[in-house]
Structure formats: C-alpha cells, structure tokens
Amino acid sequence: MAEKRTGLVPYEYVCTRLRVRKSKLLAREDYLRMLNMSIPEITRFIEETQYKKEIDELGTSFSGIDLLEIALSWNLAKEYQNIQKIAPGDLKRFTQSYLRRWDIQNVLTILRGKAQKIKSGKIKEILIPAGELDRVILDRLLKEESPERVVEALKGYSMYPVLSKWLESAIAEGSFAHMENALYRQFYSDLIEEAMSGFKGGRNYLDYIRLEIDMINIRNMFRLRADRIQQDAREMAIPGGTFGVDEFQRLVNREDHNEFIDAVKSRIKLRPLLDMLETLRQEKSLRETEIELIKFQIQEMESMSKRNPFSIHPILTYLEKKKYEIINLRALARGKESNLPTERIRGFLVI
Amino acid sequence: MADMTLEMVQASQAGMKALGAAIAVGATGIATGIAEMSIGSAAVGATAENKDIFGLALLFVVIPETIVIFGLVVALLLLF
Numbered sequence: 137m138a139e140k141r142t143g144l145v146p147y148e149y150v151c152t153r154l155r156v157r158k159s160k161l162l163a164r165e166d167y168l169r170m171l172n173m174s175i176p177e178i179t180r181f182i183e184e185t186q187y188k189k190e191i192d193e194l195g196t197s198f199s200g201i202d203l204l205e206i207a208l209s210w211n212l213a214k215e216y217q218n219i220q221k222i223a224p225g226d227l228k229r230f231t232q233s234y235l236r237r238w239d240i241q242n243v244l245t246i247l248r249g250k251a252q253k254i255k256s257g258k259i260k261e262i263l264i265p266a267g268e269l270d271r272v273i274l275d276r277l278l279k280e281e282s283p284e285r286v287v288e289a290l291k292g293y294s295m296y297p298v299l300s301k302w303l304e305s306a307i308a309e310g311s312f313a314h315m316e317n318a319l320y321r322q323f324y325s326d327l328i329e330e331a332m333s334g335f336k337g338g339r340n341y342l343d344y345i346r347l348e349i350d351m352i353n354i355r356n357m358f359r360l361r362a363d364r365i366q367q368d369a370r371e372m373a374i375p376g377g378t379f380g381v382d383e384f385q386r387l388v389n390r391e392d393h394n395e396f397i398d399a400v401k402s403r404i405k406l407r408p409l410l411d412m413l414e415t416l417r418q419e420k421s422l423r424e425t426e427i428e429l430i431k432f433q434i435q436e437m438e439s440m441s442k443r444n445p446f447s448i449h450p451i452l453t454y455l456e457k458k459k460y461e462i463i464n465l466r467a468l469a470r471g472k473e474s475n476l477p478t479e480r481i482r483g484f485l486v487i
Numbered sequence: 488m489a490d491m492t493l494e495m496v497q498a499s500q501a502g503m504k505a506l507g508a509a510i511a512v513g514a515t516g517i518a519t520g521i522a523e524m525s526i527g528s529a530a531v532g533a534t535a536e537n538k539d540i541f542g543l544a545l546l547f548v549v550i551p552e553t554i555v556i557f558g559l560v561v562a563l564l565l566l567f
Contacts (some may be wrong), residue, residue, distance in 0.1 A: 148525045152532035160536075446525075 349377030507564035513547025522551035
C-alpha cells in the first residue's frame with residue numbers, strides 16, 4: 137500500500153495532549169467513591185473535574201439528573217469537536233470519519249423522535265453533536281416536521297442513500313432497527329475504505345477498525361444467542377472483520393455454548409482475546425459478558441496505543457475511554473435516581 | 488604532492504581540522520534539531536494540557552543539547 141503524505145505534521149503534539157487528557161479521566165477509585173454518593177454529591181464531585189464549565193453553565197436552567205445528563209452530553213460533544221480541531225493532517229481525516237458514528241446516532245434519534253411526534257426540545261436534549269453534523273445542522277433537522285423531510289434535508293451527506301432506501305419500510309414497520317443496521321454496515325465499510333485509501337497511518341487505523349468490528353460482532357453474537365431469537369442474524373453482522381456474514385449466522389445458531397466458544401476461538405488469532413474468550417466459557421449474564429468484552433477492547437486499544445505512540449491509536453483510545461466515562465457516569469446517575477443497590481449499579485460500570 | 492612546500496602542508500592540515508570541526512558541530516547540531524523536534528512538540532502538547540509540568544517538559548527538551556555539546560567539544564579539541 138503506497139502511502140500518500142500530507143506534509144510534516146506534529147503527531148507528537150496531539151498524541152501527547154490526548155495522553156495527558158486520558159490521564160485526567162476519572163479513575164476506578166473515583167467511581168467506587170461515587171457509588172456511595174447521592175446525585176447532588178456526584179454533581180458536586182464531577183464539578184471539581186473537567187465538567188466544571190458545563191455544570192456551571194447549565195446549573196441555572198437544570199437540576200438533579202437532568203443537569204448531570206445534559207452537562208455530560210455537552211462535555212462529550214465539546215471534547216470531540218475540540219479534538220477534531222487540534223488533530224493534524226491525516227489524523228484529522230481519520231478522527232472525523234470515526235466520529236461520524238455520532239451522526240448516525242443523532243439522525244436516528246431525530247427520526248425516531250419525529251416518528252413518535254416527540255417535541256423538538258426533548259429530542260434536542262439527548263443529541264450529542266460530536267460528528268460532522270454540528271449543532272446548527274442538527275437544529276435545522278429538528279425544525280423539519282416529518283422523518284421524510286429530515287431525510288430530504290440530509291441530501292448530499294454520505295448516509296443519505298441508505299436513509300432514503302430504508303425510510304419507507306422503517307415507517308411502515310414502525311421500527312428503525314433495519315435502517316440502523318444498514319447505516320452501521322455502511323459506516324464500517326466507509327471506514328475500511330478510508331483506511332485503505334493510502335494515507336499515512338492508514339494501516340494502524342485499519343488494525344483498530346478490524347478489532348472494533350470483531351468485538352462488535354462477538355458482542356452481537358452473544359446478544360443474539362442470549363435472546364434465542366430464531367431470525368436471520370445476517371443483517372446484524374458487520375463485514376470487514378474476522379467473521380464473514382454466513383459464518384456469523386452459523387455461530388449464532390450453534391446450540392452448545394462450549395462449541396460456540398471453540399468455534400469463535402478457532403477463528404481468532406489475538407492471544408489475549410483467546411484467553412478472554414476462555415473466561416467466557418462459564419456462562420455469565422449477558423451484561424457481565426458485554427462489560428468483559430468492552431473492557432478487553434479498551435485494554436487492547438491501550439496496548440495498541442503503546443505500540444504505536446504517535447499514530448491514530450492514542451486518539452481513538454482517548455475517544456473511546458471518554459465515551460465510556462460518560463456512559464459510566466450516566467449509568468451511575470440513573471442507577472442512583474432509580475434507587476438501585478450499589479452492587480447492581482457497579483455491575484453496569486466499565487471500570 | 489611531492490612538490491608541496493611545508494607551508495602548504497601545514498595550511499592543508501589546518502584546513503582539514505577546520506573542516507572536521509565544522510562537520511562535528513554541524514552534524515550534531517542537525518541531530519539535536521531532529522531529536523528536539525519530536526520532544527519539543529510532545530512537550531508543548533503536554534504543557535498545553537497541564538501547565539504544572541512546564542519545568543519538567545523544558546528539561547526533557549534540552550536533553551538532546553548534549554549531542555551538540557559533544558560535537559562542540561570535539562570541534563574545540565580539534566582546533567586547539
């Protein structure tokens with residue numbers, strides 16, 4: 137693969153910045169401490185960290201869990217937009233393409249909200265403008281009256297062909313699940329194409345995308361097997377990784393759990409993943425399995441970013457770790473709001 | 488070469504010494520620059536996120552200066 141260069145770019149600068157930011161993320165001990173706090177205490181605690189600005193800004197308009205949730209979303213969006221600004225050259229291109237997943241999430245949220253006639257203000261509260269579609273574009277989409285108009289407004293964007301193809305059936309069925317699967321399949325195929333287009337660092341980017349596709353496929357296999365739904369699983373599979381679409385279906389349909397683990401292991405080359413899959417041989421709850429797989433993915437990303445310290449890997453590691461920090465804080469706050477026992481909430485945290 | 492006078496040989500030796508000294512300082516200067524390029528960008532990045540480490544970052548940036556100092560010492564030994 138011949139590499140195209142876009143000039144001398146200071147990878148060291150941005151990679152080190154993100155390493156420092158990663159070190160400022162909440163530690164395991166912080167979560168354990170927060171497990172014994174009430175929501176106002178958690179809000180005060182995270183106000184002393186990098187969420188101060190958002191909590192101060194929103195403190196006059198919101199309170200309780202709403203304040204926490206919106207502050208977290210704002211912080212995540214701000215952080216991701218900022219990374220896109222500071223990332224140089226090809227790293228910027230890769231970061232932007234990777235963050236397009238948030239566009240899918242935002243557009244689907246808007247479509248689902250519009251289909252269920254939810255007020256724009258309510259939909260807006262849960263949007264995270266971290267991708268290509270910024271706050272202004274999302275506001276424009278929110279002003280549209282129907283899902284059809286929302287899709288029309290996205291003409292020219294890469295997701296438009298998929299949206300227009302699946303919109304009619306999604307509205308008829310009252311479910312956007314098939315559209316969502318198709319959007320993610322297209323998203324990952326675009327990422328692979330981008331990584332293989334010959335830009336410097338594309339090989340590293342491709343390594344990560346393949347890892348992520350594999351982990352998503354394995355996670356989905358566990359989910360489908362836990363649900364025991366006899367349906368065509370092929371559309372849930374994301375091509376481009378280790379598992380082919382038909383193989384994915386075959387693995388999902390395996391009756392015996394041990395056979396399933398053996399079959400997955402026979403296709404995996406990554407030694408740490410093999411060891412991890414062995415631990416999943418004892419049947420665990422789906423939630424525990426998913427958390428284990430996510431933890432493994434983050435650990436693997438950490439080791440990739442150590443192996444390639446000045447590449448896309450440290451950036452992607454930070455993006456993912458930040459995302460899970462937000463997910464953890466949300467789980468914590470929602471658990472506290474619903475008065476769940478501490479141990480139960482802890483089970484939902486990726487720490 | 489046989490018809491070179493003593494003065495000519497001495498001048499040539501002095502020239503060679505000067506050239507050696509120039510290469511010693513020049514090459515190590517370039518090497519220091521290359522080394523500091525990466526360390527400097529990383530140091531600025533780290534300092535941008537955490538101002539407390541400015542002193543430490545500066546220390547790391549100047550460590551490759553030792554290379555050019557070695558070059559300078561060699562040059563001085565050659566010349567004097």
